[in-house]
Amino acid sequence: MSKYDLTTPLQIDDIIKLHAGDIVYVSGIVYTARDEAHAHILKLDEAGKELPFELEGAAIYHCGPLMVKEDEDKWEAVAAGPTTSARMAGMTPRLLERHAIRVLIGKGGMQGVADALKGKCVYLAYTGGCAALAAEAIKNVRSVYWPQLGMPEAVWELEVEHFGPLVVGIDAHGHDLFQEVRDQALTAFCHLR
Template identity: 65%
Template sequence: MEYHLKTPLQKEEILKLDIGDVIYLTGTILTARDEAHARILELTEKQEELPFDLEGAVIYHCGPLVQKKNEKWEVIAAGPTTSARMSKMTPLLLKNYNVSALIGKGGMDGVTDTLKGKCAYLAFTGGCAALAAENIKNVTNVHWPDLGMPEAVWELEVENFGPLVVGIDAKCNDLFSEIEEKAGKVVAGLR
């Protein structure tokens, strides 16, 4: 199925998604890579408040290329980064915050049970950095610029951002694992 959803996402919306569904998002998404995840968890451990709201949030595993034009940030490219790098930090992130969706490329290892009942992983095709930038209408804020451009948290206003494919749904179905299993059977049959 195809869904056009607005952020922040509601739990009911996440629960109806199935692997293979195509999603387009409108609203605000936050970029976060390794360093941003580490800082979020560090501040959480210190019980310090984050400068952005993760309630129902969508986190995009992305290190965008941005430039300032006429005192305003403009996104030049915003392709997904490999999500597996954030796999180890995701359980603690989701334990502490009500993040509703993660966007990235390549799937995530060992997070399927962590997503159960509350979050979906949405895959965006790698190599589509310019396409992604076309659907980003505005940079509303940047947090932690001291981490550097790709590692800072960018608040992006998006419109029909996608196509995104539900790679892991909130029912513990993992499209990447299913494809790997089917491919393994095909390869075994060729021997």
């Protein structure tokens, strides 16, 4: 197990060196995106429309943050814990076909996406229940896109510093820690019967 500090935007070389179980901290720009944001991105892609933000080398955080407006153009993150990534698993392969996203961050794993991540992207697991800790790593809320989707579903452009610790749950080589645990549990259960 190794520890890495990554800064966005990321290149393939930044993520290929990561292996399942490694510890990662991320600095730079991170975009939040949940179900509605994923669907909206794919809808715009299918219509051939440009996105208002850049996903080349990006980090996507499965998060519905709680924000407080400080003044006309200034937001502050109060809580920004991860949401369950499984809800986005079905849309992830299409998203990665169209965009050079290098990091996905969330909780609980993403069953069935290891092949789609191969050679392209990694999934970093963040511990649930750490919403206040996550907010501390957010140094600046740079922008919000599609606020009409609602606060948790909008895309928030966050500037983070030393965001983590994150565990490489699925690496770009096809290793999926979550699937390995499921397989081990199933094997153990079958031996008990």
